[in-house]
Amino acid sequence: MIQLEHISQTYLTPEGKRFDALKDVSIHIRPGEIFGIIGRSGAGKSTLVRCINLLNRPTSGRVVVDGADLTAMSEEELRRTRRGIGMIFQHFNLLSSRTVYENVALPLELAGVGKAEIRAKVEPLLKLVGLDEHAHKYPPQLSGGQKQRVGIARALTNDPKVLLSDEATSALDPETTTATLQLLKRINAKLGLTIVMITHEMNVVKQICDRVVVMNKGEIVEHGTVIDVFAKPQSDTTKALIGNVQARDLPESIIERVRAARERRGGRDEAHLLRLSFIGGDVTRPVISECSRRFGVDINILRGTVDDLRGQTVGTLTVLVEGSREVYEQLVDFVRSCGVIVEELSDVD
Numbered sequence: 001m002i003q004l005e006h007i008s009q010t011y012l013t014p015e016g017k018r019f020d021a022l023k024d025v026s027i028h029i030r031p032g033e034i035f036g037i038i039g040r041s042g043a044g045k046s047t048l049v050r051c052i053n054l055l056n057r058p059t060s061g062r063v064v065v066d067g068a069d070l071t072a073m074s075e076e077e078l079r080r081t082r083r084g085i086g087m088i089f090q091h092f093n094l095l096s097s098r099t100v101y102e103n104v105a106l107p108l109e110l111a112g113v114g115k116a117e118i119r120a121k122v123e124p125l126l127k128l129v130g131l132d133e134h135a136h137k138y139p140p141q142l143s144g145g146q147k148q149r150v151g152i153a154r155a156l157t158n159d160p161k162v163l164l165s166d167e168a169t170s171a172l173d174p175e176t177t178t179a180t181l182q183l184l185k186r187i188n189a190k191l192g193l194t195i196v197m198i199t200h201e202m203n204v205v206k207q208i209c210d211r212v213v214v215m216n217k218g219e220i221v222e223h224g225t226v227i228d229v230f231a232k233p234q235s236d237t238t239k240a241l242i243g244n245v246q247a248r249d250l251p252e253s254i255i256e257r258v259r260a261a262r263e264r265r266g267g268r269d270e271a272h273l274l275r276l277s278f279i280g281g282d283v284t285r286p287v288i289s290e291c292s293r294r295f296g297v298d299i300n301i302l303r304g305t306v307d308d309l310r311g312q313t314v315g316t317l318t319v320l321v322e323g324s325r326e327v328y329e330q331l332v333d334f335v336r337s338c339g340v341i342v343e344e345l346s347d348v349d
């Protein structure tokens with residue numbers, strides 16, 4: 001559906017130096033898939049996603065969407081083609097002087113569509129995103145999640161085949177993020193839309209994407225199915241992104257146990273909080289008891305849940321590992337080698 005072939009983008013800095021924001025990036029995205037592009041700030045994600053609709057014209061390389069080479073099009077052809085590519089943004093980009101209805105109607109108005117046709121298009125879209133009762137409100141009267149749903153409805157007005165999402169949930173709290181991702185998943189299933197998600201949050205990729213590429217300094221450092229990339233991360237960038245899961249959604253009682261263990265053992269390098277996810281069969285207990293034996297550490301199970309990762313059942317355990325950092329790092333490598341997804345919960349202080 002989307003082929004990015006050998007895309008490079010060079011900017012000139014204010015000092016007149018060359019800066020390579022993208023270096024020979026090639027990605028093939030299949031029709032109907034939800035594809036993640038993840039990386040730290042400055043990795044080149046926004047530059048790359050803006051190449052898909054040619055808001056950014058790459059310095060070199062080809063962009064083919066639905067069989068058409070955008071890089072070879074005239075401005076007029078490009079304008080028409082862009083209508084088939086919707087986009088949503090981190091800060092929603094709504095007009096605060098227009099109602100919800102008028103914001104969603106805007107792309108159709110600009111295309112010269114008549115009032116009745118606009119109504120026939122906008123009303124079902126507002127229903128689809130659950131905003132039909134808020135049609136006459138103005139953006140400042142809406143929550144962040146509602147504003148993003150206006151953005152999603154607006155992006156769908158021209159029946160796009162592709163939806164680009166540039167950090168669309170980054171300004172939302174975790175619960176609203178999940179609700180927004182669920183909505184995108186429903187839209188993907190219902191409309192067969194191909195969705196490209198740009199994000200710096202592993203949690204987003206984990207909840208919604210089929211496949212993912214990991215970017216660092218303008219290059220792809222890893223790619224694969226979400227489960228593979230999570231279970232067996234190869235690059236330091238991926239490991240760091242996975243290791244950066246926030247503990248904020250854990251109950252205070254669990255955080256308290258980590259603090260107590262650190263105090264008892266004499267430091268934060270002596271007690272580590274991990275989330276282990278097991279896909280499919282129940283291999284939990286053998287891996288944990290093997291770890292205790294092999295590395296001579298105490299592993300306390302603090303919490304267990306059953307989750308859904310792109311349609312597969314995933315059992316998740318939150319565990320406290322008591323042992324030195326050196327032993328802990330060997331343990332993490334071993335657990336990953338067993339196909340278990342390991343996330344370090346980082347913000348316990």
Ligand SMILES: Nc1ncnc2c1ncn2[C@@H]1O[C@H](COP(=O)(O)OP(=O)(O)OP(=O)(O)O)[C@@H](O)[C@H]1O
Nearest residue numbers: 011012013021039040041042043044045046047048
């Ligand atoms: N127009 C421009 N001129 C010069 N440098 C630019 C320009 N646009 C982006 N850059 C640089 O290119 C690099 C990649 O930026 P980009 O916005 O694509 O990264 P990102 O991964 O999306 O990060 P963020 O999430 O912070 O936007 C950055 O170092 C940025 O400073």
